[in-house]
Structure formats: C-alpha cells, structure tokens
Amino acid sequence: MWRDLKPIGRNPGSGGYRRFAWTGADAECRAWFEEQARARGLAYEVDRNGNQWAWLGDPADGDAVVTGSHLDSVPDGGAFDGPLGVVSSFAALDELRSRNVQFSKPLAIVNFGDEEGARFGLACVGSRLAAGQLTVEQAHRLRDADGVSLPEAMEAAGFDPDVIGADPERLARIGAFVELHVEQGRALDLSGDRVGLASAIWPHGRWRFDFRGEANHAGTTRLVDRRDPMLSYAETVLTARREAQLASAVATFGKISVEPNGVNAIPSLVRGWLDSRAADQASLDTVVSGIEQAAREHADAHGVELDVVRESFTPVVEFDHALRDELARILGTDTDLKVPVLGTGAGHDAGILSGTIPTAMLFVRNPTGVSHSPAEYATEDDCVAGVLALADVLEGLARR
Numbered sequence: 001m002w003r004d005l006k007p008i009g010r011n012p013g014s015g016g017y018r019r020f021a022w023t024g025a026d027a028e029c030r031a032w033f034e035e036q037a038r039a040r041g042l043a044y045e046v047d048r049n050g051n052q053w054a055w056l057g058d059p060a061d062g063d064a065v066v067t068g069s070h071l072d073s074v075p076d077g078g079a080f081d082g083p084l085g086v087v088s089s090f091a092a093l094d095e096l097r098s099r100n101v102q103f104s105k106p107l108a109i110v111n112f113g114d115e116e117g118a119r120f121g122l123a124c125v126g127s128r129l130a131a132g133q134l135t136v137e138q139a140h141r142l143r144d145a146d147g148v149s150l151p152e153a154m155e156a157a158g159f160d161p162d163v164i165g166a167d168p169e170r171l172a173r174i175g176a177f178v179e180l181h182v183e184q185g186r187a188l189d190l191s192g193d194r195v196g197l198a199s200a201i202w203p204h205g206r207w208r209f210d211f212r213g214e215a216n217h218a219g220t221t222r223l224v225d226r227r228d229p230m231l232s233y234a235e236t237v238l239t240a241r242r243e244a245q246l247a248s249a250v251a252t253f254g255k256i257s258v259e260p261n262g263v264n265a266i267p268s269l270v271r272g273w274l275d276s277r278a279a280d281q282a283s284l285d286t287v288v289s290g291i292e293q294a295a296r297e298h299a300d301a302h303g304v305e306l307d308v309v310r311e312s313f314t315p316v317v318e319f320d321h322a323l324r325d326e327l328a329r330i331l332g333t334d335t336d337l338k339v340p341v342l343g344t345g346a347g348h349d350a351g352i353l354s355g356t357i358p359t360a361m362l363f364v365r366n367p368t369g370v371s372h373s374p375a376e377y378a379t380e381d382d383c384v385a386g387v388l389a390l391a392d393v394l395e396g397l398a399r400r
Helices: 024-039 083-098 125-131 136-141 150-156 168-172 187-191 229-246 281-301 321-331 349-353 380-399
Strands: 043-046 052-056 064-070 107-112 174-182 195-201 204-212 250-259 269-277 305-314 341-344 359-364
Touching: 024 043, 024 052, 024 107, 064 083, 064 380, 083 107, 083 174, 083 380, 125 168, 125 349, 136 150, 168 174, 174 321, 174 349, 174 380, 187 195, 195 321, 195 380, 204 229, 204 281, 229 250, 229 269, 229 281, 250 281, 269 281, 281 305, 321 359, 321 380, 341 359, 349 359, 359 380
Parallel strands: 064 107, 064 174, 174 359, 195 341
Antiparallel strands: 043 052, 052 107, 195 359, 204 269, 204 305, 250 269
C-alpha cells in the first residue's frame, strides 16, 4: 500500500508532496482509497462533503467504530502526515482478519477531505462541514490563490457542491473515532516510546495581517518619504517570535503575499498569515494580542494602515477521557508497549469531531520530530507497532 501511494503528488524537485484538495493528485489519492476498500470487500461510499468511507458491517446498526485520517498535504509536505493513518487503518483491518476477529459493531475507515487547508486556507474542511462547524455559505466563499472557489473546484472534480453541509445523521451512527497519526514533534523519541496516546490539542488559529502602504519607485524614493509596509511586516515577524517565547507558545508567519511584488518597487500591500498555538487559551490570547498591538505600533511608525482578520480558530480540545482510558486499558495488556499520554499543538479531524462524538488519537514515533516537510519520517518497525496498537484498539472497541 505504501509503495502504491508514495509517488502520488510528489514534487520531483523538493521531494515533498502537493496533494491539494480537488486537484488531480487528490483524485489519484481518492482512487487509491476506493481501490483499497473494494479489494477488501468493504462497502464504499462518498458522503455529501466528499469524505470517503469504507464500511465493514451495516452502518445503520449504529455505535460504529471508525478509524482513518486524511490523504491531502501541505505544500511540499511529508509522506506520513495523514496517509500513515489511512494506510495503518487498512493494515489494521488486515491484521484483525488474520486473527479471525468477529465484530459486534460496524467498523469503518474514513479519508477526510481537505484536512490541511493548503488550497483554500481553512483546515479540516471535510470534517468541519460534517460536524456543522462550517456553514454552506462560509464554504462557498472559500477561494484559492487563483480565485477558484470551493464549489467551482468540487464541481470540476465531479462532485456536487450544492449538497454539502452538516451531516448529523451520519455522525450519530458513530460510537467512537480513533485517528492514528505520526507524531509532529519529538516527545516519543525523547521518551523512547514507539506509540503514544493524545491527551489534548492546543488551542490554535490563523490570523491575516494586511499592511497597506504606498507603492513607489525603489530607486528614486527617499527613505524618509516611504510608506513601506514590508518594514512593518518584518518587525511584526520578529515580535511574534519574542511574544511566543515569553508565553512558552509558538507563533509563525509562514505565508506572505506582496503587491505589486516587483524587485524595483516599494510594496503597496504586504499580507502575512500568522499561525499561533499555545497550551491554554489565556496564553494564546496573550501572544496574539501582543503581536497585534506591536504590529499596529510598527504600522503607525511607518505611516502604514493595518487590518487584522481572524480566519480560523479552534479552542482547546480535550479528548474524551473515558475513551482515552479505555484505549490505555486495551494497550496496557501488552507489557512490552508503554503508552505515554501527551498533548499536541497540531490540529486534526479528530479534534473537530470531538465536540460531536467520542474521539481519541494514537501517535507513532517520529525520530526527527520534523513534520510538514519532506524530512518527515517514521521507521518501518514503529509504523508496524502503530498498526498493531490500532488493531488491538479496534478489536477491543468493536467487540465490547
């Protein structure tokens, strides 16, 4: 499975992946998922929001146990973020069948669409729509860098954008959702453990900073006469680092758009996107408010106007304690597998769904700690350990 999926959407120059929502690479990933489902005799379907499902048993029976993740990527992302969870889900099912496990509940594997938000700027679109956390109107307003709207992209890929929206009946049939994911950090590597359990997802969000100055000639305009928004932006980037350090949080300006974007032109607009995350809401509020206050001071000092827009936000997610304790109990029967509990600053579909259904997450060790990069990595032995842990969990949940 890994070899078949590995080349899809890979950029030969960077070695990273560009599997963006509703593109050709996305379609190839979807075809791969359908092929894996049908090869195992699973009932395959696509829901109203484009999420893919593979069912063992009748979903109408309810209290289903669901696992899976996503197949899309960030720009030049790694091979493991998302796909490891989907591949491991199919592999775990294969393992359970080899054990001749008989389930008392329906079991499903899911591929949620547009989890990374790389194309339209909003993460977890598929799960947000299903959970009713993204309205149809909001979704229809999403546009990519080329001005293509989400409905236009879906329609071009052969899906009907007029049927998207909340899917409470589907979610009501799910008793538990468990997502396996490569760890995006080095906690497991430092502790020497192969697999871990998630405790919570830090609160996090994305803010757009629009610095508006005055375009002018780079060679003839005196420095004192300039209203250069790039200076305000640059100072704000440095401020973000300082504010994050003070609060033991993280803050990153990782995307920028400049107009008119000419080498010999002073910009008229610098638009930068801030991603910030912290262990608790108070710390996150402190970081973002400190960055915004300093940004306004920098803008005033250079005669620049500033608009700040919060584009997305997810509050702290405490995973279902009863489900997490059940997973710890199931995995605790393997005396060779220690299962530490750790928090994460990364968002996931499991976090979005946690407000509607019980969710939990398993992490697989990442020896480098690198993620959202071609250097993202997990050893085959650790991946197998993750598959076996997921299989044990699914067996425990679906037979109880």
